[in-house]
Amino acid sequence: MKGIIFTEFMDLVETTFGYSVANVLLDGCDLPSGGAYTSVGTYDHQEILTLVGQLQKLTGTPAPDLLEAYGKFLFPKLAVQMASMSLAFDGALDLLLSLESIIHKEVLKLYPDAELPSFDVKKINDNEILMEYRSCRPFAHLAKGLIDGCGEYYQETLSVSMKHINTEAEFVTLITVRQL
Structure with missing residues (x-):
């Protein structure tokens, strides 16, 4: 998947939940990229699923939501x-x-x-x-x-x-x- 999907997702997390949640989110995921995304890069879609799953655990908000x-x-x-x-x-x-x-x-x-x-x-x-x-x-x-x-x-x-x-x-x- 294109990196813009990842950079904008992290922007949503920071805007909605704060920088501390974004840091805890990245620290709690074992991501092949290490969570270092650029908008023009390409990353495995499993990483966004991992991030969403971990954010669900952190916030209690269902993944579909x-x-x-x-x-x-x-x-x-x-x-x-x-x-x-x-x-x-x-x-x-x-x-x-x-x-x-x-x-x-x-x-x-x-x-x-x-x-x-x-x-x-x-x-x-x-x-x-x-x-x-x-x-x-x-x-x-x-x-x-x-x-x-x-x-x-x-x-x-x-x-x-x-x-x-x-x-x-x-x-x-x-x-x-x-x-x-």
């Missing part, structure tokens, strides 16, 4: 990057409908080695979409947080529901997004 909070925290920072790539959207649903066709294509131009999840997005009607999240990584709750953050960014009220589908090969989650 931590990942969703992280997604909400991360979205505005990604929106700045999209703006720098001259990507503009009419609102949250417009952006989500463009994940594969525009956003992920642009990300891969910048980071050809990025391993992105895939989203099959279908428009149900003007106010509702169905997204199928597929990944080798269990980050559907992070995706939900990003969607929630997208709604906040565009000042739109979204209802997001998820249904996990068990497969042996990958993580699959159906995500329904309704604009209220």
Whole structure:
């Protein structure tokens, strides 16, 4: 995974829980990188899972809630990057409908080695979409947080529901997004 995911996660921890918790978190994890991340580096996704698991122990906050909070925290920072790539959207649903066709294509131009999840997005009607999240990584709750953050960014009220589908090969989650 790209280092920005790790550096921004540590920024969330420091902002939300404080520097002392961030230090205890890093000290409590046996990480191959030693917890020294750069935004342009590449790191094993297991490290973020280790960090989230340890943060859950330290704070008592369930891991899915931590990942969703992280997604909400991360979205505005990604929106700045999209703006720098001259990507503009009419609102949250417009952006989500463009994940594969525009956003992920642009990300891969910048980071050809990025391993992105895939989203099959279908428009149900003007106010509702169905997204199928597929990944080798269990980050559907992070995706939900990003969607929630997208709604906040565009000042739109979204209802997001998820249904996990068990497969042996990958993580699959159906995500329904309704604009209220």
